[in-house]
Amino acid sequence: MGAPVRVSTQPTAQLKGDQEQSLPEYMPMPWTLKEIKAAIPAHLFVRDTPRAFLYLIRDLLMAAVVWKLGLQIDAAFMRPDIMSALTPSGAEVTRWLAWLAYWWVQGLIFTGIWVIGHECGHGAFSGHKWVNDIIGFTTHTFLWTPYFSWRISHHRHHSNHASMERDEVYVPKTRGDLGIPKESEAHHLDYDEYFGDTPIYTMYMLIRQQLLAFPAYLLFNVSGQKDYPKWTNHFDPNSILFTKEQRNVVIVSNLGMATMAYLVREACAQYGAASVAKLYGIPWLCVSHWFIMITYLHHTDPELPHYRKAEWNFQRGAAATVDRDFLGWWGRFFLHDVAHFHVIHHFFPKMPWYHGEEATQYLKKFIGDHYAYSDKPVFKALWHNYNECQFVEDEGDILFYRNRKGQAVRRPAQKLSPCPQETL
Numbered sequence: 001m002g003a004p005v006r007v008s009t010q011p012t013a014q015l016k017g018d019q020e021q022s023l024p025e026y027m028p029m030p031w032t033l034k035e036i037k038a039a040i041p042a043h044l045f046v047r048d049t050p051r052a053f054l055y056l057i058r059d060l061l062m063a064a065v066v067w068k069l070g071l072q073i074d075a076a077f078m079r080p081d082i083m084s085a086l087t088p089s090g091a092e093v094t095r096w097l098a099w100l101a102y103w104w105v106q107g108l109i110f111t112g113i114w115v116i117g118h119e120c121g122h123g124a125f126s127g128h129k130w131v132n133d134i135i136g137f138t139t140h141t142f143l144w145t146p147y148f149s150w151r152i153s154h155h156r157h158h159s160n161h162a163s164m165e166r167d168e169v170y171v172p173k174t175r176g177d178l179g180i181p182k183e184s185e186a187h188h189l190d191y192d193e194y195f196g197d198t199p200i201y202t203m204y205m206l207i208r209q210q211l212l213a214f215p216a217y218l219l220f221n222v223s224g225q226k227d228y229p230k231w232t233n234h235f236d237p238n239s240i241l242f243t244k245e246q247r248n249v250v251i252v253s254n255l256g257m258a259t260m261a262y263l264v265r266e267a268c269a270q271y272g273a274a275s276v277a278k279l280y281g282i283p284w285l286c287v288s289h290w291f292i293m294i295t296y297l298h299h300t301d302p303e304l305p306h307y308r309k310a311e312w313n314f315q316r317g318a319a320a321t322v323d324r325d326f327l328g329w330w331g332r333f334f335l336h337d338v339a340h341f342h343v344i345h346h347f348f349p350k351m352p353w354y355h356g357e358e359a360t361q362y363l364k365k366f367i368g369d370h371y372a373y374s375d376k377p378v379f380k381a382l383w384h385n386y387n388e389c390q391f392v393e394d395e396g397d398i399l400f401y402r403n404r405k406g407q408a409v410r411r412p413a414q415k416l417s418p419c420p421q422e423t424l
Contacts, residue, residue, distance in 0.1 A: 025413040039366035044355040049126040107286025108334035121151035122349040146253035149234040162320035195404035311397040318346035322372035
């Protein structure tokens with residue numbers, strides 16, 4: 001027999017306290033936004049409307065070409081000569097492989113078009129508001145996003161990112177939200193009772209998140225600010241998300257979505273629901289998947305802080321996001337670097353995306369270790385962060401996610417630098 005297992009008689013809180021003291025300390029940024037902006041050349045903030053249109057035209061042409069190819073898939077692999085050369089079974093397998101290729105590429109192209117609409121919402125596409133709104137409304141409506149409604153809540157997210165009290169989305173659950181007792185109140189706390197999910201169940205929850213999280217956020221405020229009323233959504237002009245002055249643009253967004261629903265219904269009647277689903281529906285699901293995956297990994301990581309009360313300011317919240325090497329060149333080309341250079345975007349949302357790479361180098365040089373970057377493969381990162389980012393504590397003004405065992409990877413410094421407060 002092996003050596004006997006030693007059972008610790010120390011209370012859970014004491015063990016946890018010893019572990020916490022060994023964690024690396026985190027000191028929040030001391031700089032003002034003005035100091036950070038001064039470190040970046042002014043020309044990188046200049047918006048070039050013709051250049052932005054070239055990116056949009058490129059994406060629309062690619063989408064049209066790939067759509068045209070998609071129209072040929074079924075007919076091509078049902079031709080007698082193709083079926084004879086590949087055999088009927090081989091032709092059928094190859095036909096579905098062609099559809100998979102179509103969904104992969106068209107899904108990325110559609111996501112790139114959605115990203116351009118997102119840039120319009122920030123005013124980064126053009127210096128002319130009307131240009132931003134026309135392009136943003138058109139592209140987002142085509143991809144089932146209520147442009148003006150989402151633009152309003154997304155602006156509030158940027159203005160309050162990483163604030164536990166005011167952020168709009170990806171607000172962490174707390175220990176109290178999950179009904180987990182405090183370490184100090186439990187002699188022995190078995191976290192498996194709260195997080196004992198199987199890998200299969202975790203995979204199911206991840207797939208559900210990737211496919212449904214964005215519609216669920218728009219319709220039911222899922223993952224949004226928990227202090228909002230129960231029926232908060234992006235389609236009610238009287239929602240807490242909007243002011244009375246914003247009511248009309250919310251209605252315009254709703255009319256756009258209703259028009260899109262009518263067009264899709266007419267397309268299904270004329271061309272068949274199966275064709276619409278294959279050519280448009282599944283690529284749109286890919287957009288929802290990529291968008292949620294990108295934003296989740298931007299804002300959810302064990303090493304990123306969240307703040308309460310006076311420890312939060314805009315620039316600290318902007319730094320609480322991470323750049324990722326998302327899908328390599330596919331992500332850079334098709335997704336307009338939206339994941340590769342997201343940190344600079346949170347600092348300066350109106351900066352054109354095509355200046356993100358150069359501006360990031362200046363930002364990184366100035367803020368040093370406060371710049372977060374990960375080259376971990378994104379699907380591996382998705383699985384890791386989904387398991388490691390479970391909740392934050394009910395107390396404290398600087399918080400880090402804890403995993404399924406109640407463990408964090410960082411802790412706030414005992415002596416914090418003053419938090420500069422600055423109006424935007």
